[in-house]
Amino acid sequence: MGVKAKKAMKKSLKKASAQPPALLSGSKTEDVDFLPLEGGPGHKLPVEKPSESASTVLYIGRIPHGFYEKEIEGYFSQFGTIKRLRIARNKRTGKSKHFGFIQFESPEVAKIVAETMHNYLLFEHLLQVHLIPPEHVHPKIWKGFNYRYKPLDRVQVQRKNHNKERTLEEHKKLVNGIMQRDKKRRKKIEAAGIDYECPDIVGDTQAVPKKIRFDEE
Numbered sequence: 093m094g095v096k097a098k099k100a101m102k103k104s105l106k107k108a109s110a111q112p113p114a115l116l117s118g119s120k121t122e123d124v125d126f127l128p129l130e131g132g133p134g135h136k137l138p139v140e141k142p143s144e145s146a147s148t149v150l151y152i153g154r155i156p157h158g159f160y161e162k163e164i165e166g167y168f169s170q171f172g173t174i175k176r177l178r179i180a181r182n183k184r185t186g187k188s189k190h191f192g193f194i195q196f197e198s199p200e201v202a203k204i205v206a207e208t209m210h211n212y213l214l215f216e217h218l219l220q221v222h223l224i225p226p227e228h229v230h231p232k233i234w235k236g237f238n239y240r241y242k243p244l245d246r247v248q249v250q251r252k253n254h255n256k257e258r259t260l261e262e263h264k265k266l267v268n269g270i271m272q273r274d275k276k277r278r279k280k281i282e283a284a285g286i287d288y289e290c291p292d293i294v295g296d297t298q299a300v301p302k303k304i305r306f307d308e309e
Contacts, residue, residue, distance in 0.1 A: 148175070154217045173196065176193075202223060210222070
């Protein structure tokens with residue numbers, strides 16, 4: 093065997109060793125995802141279908157003033173059946189914090205709502221609507237969702253505070269506060285150059301209140 097023949101044999105051996113076993117057997121690798129290390133036919137991975145979202149809970153942010161539980165329920169019920177609804181409110185004043193959560197019975201409806209209502213202009217506010225994965229839903233998210241806030245009757249509170257029983261010391265303190273505010277008001281009127289005679293305040297003589305609470309000794 094000559095030198096040229098030996099070189100040609102070495103090149104053919106290198107090419108054969110560099111090729112995978114599937115090519116040596118004559119099989120095609122275009123439709124194969126990976127080849128086994130020990131040789132043999134290639135394997136193809138099963139096609140995984142994209143998993144559909146099973147989330148039914150939506151976060152709604154930037155809720156405008158005046159768009160509360162009844163309004164949200166009436167508006168979003170056009171998409172499908174609403175299971176639960178809650179708006180975050182201040183515990184002390186009961187005012188809306190401008191975000192809330194809503195849950196639909198169908199995950200398909202929730203997905204459509206998220207795609208349709210996100211960045212929707214409502215009362216000069218762009219609503220922020222996002223799906224919440226089931227594993228991220230807090231267990232206390234629906235705590236008190238049936239609670240309907242009853243506005244505080246501030247007139248009744250002020251009336252009760254005004255008509256409460258006072259001791260003599262409390263009455264004197266109340267009258268002194270009224271007199272001090274009246275003096276400041278008179279000075280402002282005089283500084284403005286207005287000639288006005290302020291009427292006398294009834295009770296400036298520190299009269300005894302109608303109801304007196306005596307401290308028990």
